[in-house]
Amino acid sequence: MWLYYCLLSTVISGFTAIALKKCSQNEQKRMAIMGLFCYNLILFVVILIVKPQFIFQLNLKNILEMFLGVFLQSTGFFCAISSVKYGKVAITSSIKKCNAVVIFLLGIIILREDFSILQIIISALLVFLTIMIGRQENGETQIDKKLRKKSILYAYGYVICNGISKVLSKVYVTQFQEPLYVVFNYAIIAIIGILIYCTFTKGWDYLNFKKINAKKYFLLQSICDTSSSVFTRFAMLDGNVSVISVMETSSIVITILASRLILKEKITWQKYIMILGIFLCVLTLAIIK
Numbered sequence: 054m055w056l057y058y059c060l061l062s063t064v065i066s067g068f069t070a071i072a073l074k075k076c077s078q079n080e081q082k083r084m085a086i087m088g089l090f091c092y093n094l095i096l097f098v099v100i101l102i103v104k105p106q107f108i109f110q111l112n113l114k115n116i117l118e119m120f121l122g123v124f125l126q127s128t129g130f131f132c133a134i135s136s137v138k139y140g141k142v143a144i145t146s147s148i149k150k151c152n153a154v155v156i157f158l159l160g161i162i163i164l165r166e167d168f169s170i171l172q173i174i175i176s177a178l179l180v181f182l183t184i185m186i187g188r189q190e191n192g193e194t195q196i197d198k199k200l201r202k203k204s205i206l207y208a209y210g211y212v213i214c215n216g217i218s219k220v221l222s223k224v225y226v227t228q229f230q231e232p233l234y235v236v237f238n239y240a241i242i243a244i245i246g247i248l249i250y251c252t253f254t255k256g257w258d259y260l261n262f263k264k265i266n267a268k269k270y271f272l273l274q275s276i277c278d279t280s281s282s283v284f285t286r287f288a289m290l291d292g293n294v295s296v297i298s299v300m301e302t303s304s305i306v307i308t309i310l311a312s313r314l315i316l317k318e319k320i321t322w323q324k325y326i327m328i329l330g331i332f333l334c335v336l337t338l339a340i341i342k
Contacts, residue, residue: 055292059300062284065277067307072274073134076267084271085131086259090247091275092130096240096283100233107237115229115238122221123242129214136207153180153298155216160295164223168295176299179334182327216298222286223294232286303331 076084100107157176160166225235251257258264265271288297309324 055288055290055297058284058288059292059297062281062288063301063304064307065281065284066301066304068311069274069277069281070304070308071311072270072277075270076265076274079266079271081131081135083259083264084134085127086247086250086256087262087265088134088271088275088278089127089130089243090260091272092278092282093240093243093247095275095279096236097244099279100237100240104233104237107234110234111238111241116242119221119225119235119238120242122218122225123239123246125214125218125221126239127243127246129211129218132207132210132214136204136211152212152216152219153302155212156219156298157295159216159220160223160293160298163220164294166293166295168293172296175334175337176296179299179331180302182331182334185327219285219298220294223289226286226289230290232283232290236283236286303334306331 153176161168222235225238226232229235247260251260262268285297285301
């Protein structure tokens with residue numbers, strides 16, 4: 054069952070990148086604060102409706118245990134938005150897929166997850182193809198070198214923070230055996246953290262939805278990101294985080310195909326071949342497991 058959740062998360066994540074690019078012209082700090090607030094508020098409301106008993110199961114010990122995971126996830130989200138803001142989405146998206154390498158290694162080293170030589174070879178090929186498919190084309194316009202360097206640094210910040218956060222999520226899901234409870238705690242911690250931040254910095258203006266540009270895409274991005282996150286945690290309940298993370302890198306295929314259909318961006322025949330290669334790698338990993 055974990056495989057179906059993983060594939061659902063991957064497909065939805067691919068469309069999330071399109072929606073994020075559509076509303077990336079907003080100030081990155083506003084996008085990060087408002088984005089995190091909406092994302093976690095949606096999670097909180099939905100889970101409160103589905104599992105209202107969770108509100109009585111909350112305790113300070115669990116919240117403190119999950120704080121580090123929430124902090125790293127939030128920092129990674131800010132880095133992701135900033136990388137898109139300052140650089141080309143094709144370059145930064147391909148770099149961000151390297152988080153699969155961090156998760157794969159931590160999953161094996163820290164969580165002691167089983168693996169085979171064939172899995173490592175296929176995973177390495179999959180990550181390589183996802184990086185290559187997002188490389189800048191020769192004919193594309195160059196951007197300011199300082200901004201490009203800044204976007205790359207933010208992209209690698211996402212790689213590290215998101216990679217560690219995903220491994221911690223696997224630890225929490227395994228410990229509590231209830232993915233929605235983990236997500237519920239994440240949502241409460243993040244919402245409280247944002248409210249405290251806005252109180253001390255007097256930055257309540259960042260939560261003003263009227264000042265968000267491309268509002269429909271902003272909401273779409275929040276809803277897609279929320280759904281993808283929930284499905285990922287359900288996949289982690291039975292699946293190895295090292296394999297799940299690698300399979301989810303294939304979301305870039307959805308992003309590129311959606312860019313062709315929705316944004317009318319051109320795709321070279323080389324990228325179509327890489328898309329086929331990524332599909333075969335994901336299929337092979339699914340069959341191996």
